[in-house]
Amino acid sequence: MPELPEVETIKNTLKQLVIHKTIEDVTIQWPKIIKRPGDTAAFRMDLLGQSILNIHRRGKFLLFELDDYTLVSHLRMEGKYSVHQKEEKVKKHTHVIFTFTDQTELRYNDVRKFGTMHLFPKGMELTESPLNKLGPDPFDEAFTLDYFYQKLQHTNRLIKAVLLDQSVVAGLGNIYVDETLFKAGILPTRRADTLSKKETAAIRSQAIATITNAVAKGGSTIRSYVNSQGNMGMFQLELYVYGQENKPCKDCGCEIVKMKVAGRGTHVCLHCQK
């Protein structure tokens, strides 16, 4: 479901709801969500008695900082966290439940069961999969023009595929790649190694601006996304191309068209993007 702006919003709202709470029990309804440790009983035992000190984000990953462990959680397409009283009825598609000592619960709900959780002894999470291959966040100082330009020159992939590659830059997904390329005036079908330094600079700065603006708006609510307090994002009102097929381009009035690029539904203005 979520890309960087939505995960950032989830992190911020969820933090208010669960910080300083202590885990009393863990219930796992769909074991395949738990990727590490391989034994879900060990996952549960490790977590018992741990308190949530803080929540962080890297790319599209949520990182729950505990006393002795870090829980790395990826929501994939439809994962959601919400906090409930223990006696509240558990919704369909709730797969993992963290019960706290104050008798509230953090519940992980995921219609498609694609989401993942990895538990690491604190400090080990950054050097192992899945976080070890992650590129810089868009607004990280490591995401320099030189770094980005080098990455683009050393591939023969399409620019859309490169922007979706989390090892190049972390946090962009299908929505924000389409929006970034529109704002930069670049077609998603351009081969990355044909882009000039000036075009690369435009993509980089538009990626940063788009993500920053979307974070400020609380992310985009396209279908089911709401933050952990049940509120919708507002950035969907500022989308120029994503989901705008057959509508006029907000800049030139030409019809936005939808095509398939790098295996993903892709939205472009053929007049504004070259």
Next chain:
DNA sequence: CACTATGTTGGTTG
């Protein structure tokens, strides 16, 4: 009813 698409990403295949 059947077929397609979906805010993701890892593994497999060529």
Next chain:
DNA sequence: TCAACCAACATAGT
């Protein structure tokens, strides 16, 4: 090494 494809899964739309 890399890019295309598929699988994991459920639901809504055409």
